[in-house]
Amino acid sequence: MSLQNSLVTTALIGSLVFLGGCSTWDSTWKTTKALYGEYLNPPAKINYEDKGVLNDAETRLASRMVGIDIQLEELERYLQNADRPPTGESVAVLFQRFPWLSGLAAVDVSGEVLAQEPPMPMKELDFPKMLEQTSRVGLRGVRGLVEDTPLGAEVLAAIPIYSNADLMGLLVAHFDMRALLTYTSGAEDLVVFAPQGILWPGRFAVDATPLVGQDWAEITKGATQGTVSNQNGSFIWIARFLGTQPIIFATPAEGSFPENPDQLAALSHPSSFGAGGLTAPVTESQVMEGGDSSLLTAPLPPLRGLGMQESGISE
Numbered sequence: 001m002s003l004q005n006s007l008v009t010t011a012l013i014g015s016l017v018f019l020g021g022c023s024t025w026d027s028t029w030k031t032t033k034a035l036y037g038e039y040l041n042p043p044a045k046i047n048y049e050d051k052g053v054l055n056d057a058e059t060r061l062a063s064r065m066v067g068i069d070i071q072l073e074e075l076e077r078y079l080q081n082a083d084r085p086p087t088g089e090s091v092a093v094l095f096q097r098f099p100w101l102s103g104l105a106a107v108d109v110s111g112e113v114l115a116q117e118p119p120m121p122m123k124e125l126d127f128p129k130m131l132e133q134t135s136r137v138g139l140r141g142v143r144g145l146v147e148d149t150p151l152g153a154e155v156l157a158a159i160p161i162y163s164n165a166d167l168m169g170l171l172v173a174h175f176d177m178r179a180l181l182t183y184t185s186g187a188e189d190l191v192v193f194a195p196q197g198i199l200w201p202g203r204f205a206v207d208a209t210p211l212v213g214q215d216w217a218e219i220t221k222g223a224t225q226g227t228v229s230n231q232n233g234s235f236i237w238i239a240r241f242l243g244t245q246p247i248i249f250a251t252p253a254e255g256s257f258p259e260n261p262d263q264l265a266a267l268s269h270p271s272s273f274g275a276g277g278l279t280a281p282v283t284e285s286q287v288m289e290g291g292d293s294s295l296l297t298a299p300l301p302p303l304r305g306l307g308m309q310e311s312g313i314s315e
Contacts, residue, residue: 057236057253064190065249067183069240071100076142076242079159079173091117100179100274102154106161107131108169121174123149130158130170135243143170144242148197152176155199157242178266179274188264191235191250195220199247200266205258211235211250220246232257 075098095101102123105116111128125147135141145156158172177199181187191209192200195217206212210230219226225238233255239246266273 057251060186060189061236061238061249061251064184064186064251065238067185068177068180068192068249071098071180071183072240072242072247074098075101075157075173079142079157079171080140094173098173098175099271100182101173101175102179102274103174105172105174106169107158107172109167114169123147123151123154125149125154125156125174127156127170127172130156130172133158133243133245136241139167142243144245144247146194146196146199146245146247152178153194153197153199155194155242155245155247176273179270179272181267181270187267189251193248193250194246201260201263203259203261203264205260208232208258209235211237216246216248220248227253229255 078094078097091104094104103116103118103121105125105127106114107127107130108114109131111131113127116127129147130143130145133143133145135143140160140162143158143160145158147154147156154174154176156172156174158170161168161171177192181200184190187200188203190200191198191202191204191206191211193206193211193216195215198206209232210228214228220239223239225236227234227236229235234253235250236253237248237250239248241247
């Protein structure tokens with residue numbers, strides 16, 4: 001993570017404890033959201049004049065989502081700087097840097113999957129559908145999508161691959177949100193979801209919460225945070241985006257909700273939902289730009305001592 005983002009993250013966590021003043025919940029939450037908006041989810045603008053004190057529910061939500069959010073933001077920055085056809089080395093670095101990824105695929109402009117890794121992913125994903133998605137920051141920005149599958153929801157993040165001004169296809173990384181639970185504490189009280197489905201239910205019987213029955217695609221067009229309630233109580237929520245795909249984090253603000261403790265079994269092995277290190281022999285397949293590019297069609301061997309400085313990929 002860059003020094004700038006490290007300082008901002010530190011400032012964010014510090015604000016949960018040390019912000020002073022007597023302003024209302026709305027102005028306080030706006031301060032926290034502004035920090036996320038400026039550095040983790042642009043294009044929101046930070047307001048240095050807006051100060052206040054977070055209540056317990058707001059503090060829990062911010063502290064429980066920040067570790068996951070930082071990982072997602074780092075993946076976005078990495079992909080944004082990887083807008084050329086990948087090499088075996090760059091793909092190796094990608095999986096080393098983000099061990100929670102499930103896989104990677106290259107898709108051409110006609111929707112054909114040219115190569116993917118691992119070659120036989122557990123979930124059947126509609127990679128060509130990524131061509132229909134858009135970025136929030138121009139044609140070359142990151143695109144996102146959530147697919148609900150019989151084996152659980154999968155999040156896809158793609159970057160366009162260009163040759164000069166010509167779009168050649170997409171490089172698509174995908175992951176199961178449960179693989180990111182290792183980056184947060186209190187995951188049992190956190191619900192992560194998208195308009196397409198639940199990514200992580202926490203300890204809750206989600207159907208009994210006010211998070212269901214809402215038109216989240218419509219809600220997140222005009223708001224990035226808020227509160228929803230039903231007869232059992234209320235949840236506060238905040239949304240961040242991969243492209244135009246909202247990813248929503250929520251935690252209880254008040255009340256009592258039915259629970260499903262069996263769901264928490266995932267917390268004992270979150271790494272099993274990611275690739276966790278790929279070790280099969282390498283086979284290169286030239287794609288997209290002829291002899292100047294390659295994408296692996298088989299998993300990678302471990303590369304010892306390979307760091308970002310050695311990879312040739314800038315941050």
